[in-house]
Amino acid sequence: MAVIPVAIAGAPYDVRVGTGLLADFVGQCRGLLRKRRVPIITDANVYAAWGAVIDKALHDGAHEAVWRILPPGEATKSWDQLAATLDWLLGEEVERGDHVIALGGGVIGDLTGFAAAIMKRGCHFIQVPTSLLAQVDSSVGGKTAINTTAGKNLVGAFHQPSLVLADLAVLDTLPRRELLAGYAEVIKYGLIDDADFFAWCDRNAAAMLSGDPSLREYAVSHSVAAKARIVAEDERETTGRRALLNLGHTFGHALEAQTGFSDRLLHGEAVSIGMVLATKYSARLGLMPTADADQVARHLRETGMIADLAALGLNCDGSALVAHMLHDKKMDAGTLPFILLRGIGAAFLARDVVLDDVAAFLDGELAA
Ligand code: GLY
Numbered sequence: 001m002a003v004i005p006v007a008i009a010g011a012p013y014d015v016r017v018g019t020g021l022l023a024d025f026v027g028q029c030r031g032l033l034r035k036r037r038v039p040i041i042t043d044a045n046v047y048a049a050w051g052a053v054i055d056k057a058l059h060d061g062a063h064e065a066v067w068r069i070l071p072p073g074e075a076t077k078s079w080d081q082l083a084a085t086l087d088w089l090l091g092e093e094v095e096r097g098d099h100v101i102a103l104g105g106g107v108i109g110d111l112t113g114f115a116a117a118i119m120k121r122g123c124h125f126i127q128v129p130t131s132l133l134a135q136v137d138s139s140v141g142g143k144t145a146i147n148t149t150a151g152k153n154l155v156g157a158f159h160q161p162s163l164v165l166a167d168l169a170v171l172d173t174l175p176r177r178e179l180l181a182g183y184a185e186v187i188k189y190g191l192i193d194d195a196d197f198f199a200w201c202d203r204n205a206a207a208m209l210s211g212d213p214s215l216r217e218y219a220v221s222h223s224v225a226a227k228a229r230i231v232a233e234d235e236r237e238t239t240g241r242r243a244l245l246n247l248g249h250t251f252g253h254a255l256e257a258q259t260g261f262s263d264r265l266l267h268g269e270a271v272s273i274g275m276v277l278a279t280k281y282s283a284r285l286g287l288m289p290t291a292d293a294d295q296v297a298r299h300l301r302e303t304g305m306i307a308d309l310a311a312l313g314l315n316c317d318g319s320a321l322v323a324h325m326l327h328d329k330k331m332d333a334g335t336l337p338f339i340l341l342r343g344i345g346a347a348f349l350a351r352d353v354v355l356d357d358v359a360a361f362l363d364g365e366l367a368a
Helices: 044-060 079-091 106-121 132-138 168-173 176-193 195-210 213-233 242-246 249-258 267-284 290-303 318-325 355-367
Strands: 002-006 013-018 037-043 064-070 099-104 124-129 143-148 151-158 163-167 338-341 347-350
Touching: 002 213, 013 213, 037 044, 037 106, 044 064, 044 099, 044 168, 064 079, 079 106, 079 143, 099 106, 106 124, 106 132, 106 143, 106 151, 124 132, 132 176, 132 213, 163 168, 163 213, 168 213, 176 195, 176 213, 176 242, 176 267, 176 290, 176 347, 195 213, 195 290, 213 242, 242 249, 242 338, 242 347, 249 267, 249 318, 249 338, 267 290, 267 338, 267 355, 318 355
Parallel strands: 013 163, 037 064, 037 099, 099 124, 124 163
Antiparallel strands: 002 013, 143 151, 338 347
């Protein structure tokens, strides 16, 4: 097992990565469960797969799970579910010193974390991520949010968990499409500032995704360590360092908006295409060698990821995609920061991107 410290000033915690953590849930929580009843928020799919394992682990450790089981899917990150979850936590008489458990993917982690952030002005929570994407990205770093009619993740808070338990066993039951979508956030760390990790992924991704346990542990723990390093440097995205984690996300967000934030395009799939677009656009600006951009697209295609914008068959032009970007929460006084690259492992924040040029570039990619 790997234990990765997240050194946030005033709120440090560990991410524990290994196989069988859910079956040993009480031991892994390391004394944080101070009452017999343990409130757990999850979704129906995760409960069906892992509810009995957690129930047994808590029972064996002289605790009892009290479950709030929500519908799976992005629609659960809503005002209504947040309000009902808070009422439920209040009904369970959760106190500020108690820990609420978020057992699920990014939707459950974001909703539970936000509920914990505002419950009695803040109670503790433990992230138990059950998707690859949540293990390597959303469960670490304390971003919590719900969606509103104005857009995704526009209402939320920074609220760090007390502990993250990433059990690699859950990846065995994850649908292949979701596993691949999560892999987009793994390769992202190589592209941001770690060319050696990109090269490792290029050599090992196929075996890792097929289930090799030691490769999985390395991929997840290395990704978590990269994220931990970045969020410890810039918890609240004020210096620009944490913004690097948005690589591929501005393009990706536009694609998700154009496809209605639906199952037609998963978040990780949008990030995969978005990273290819960010590398190609960087090459078009002469910032990055075209060969590097080609290598990124080739790697993603060979891994089975969706990499090409034209393959989506969108019925729109580049200006329509740029219009979606203008609703991005990263808009800053009329400019939209983009994460571009000078090469693999050399991402940077660009504040001078010309949106008309981005639209022309996207016109070409849509027609490619
Ligand atoms: N997923 C981007 C971040 O946590 O900052």
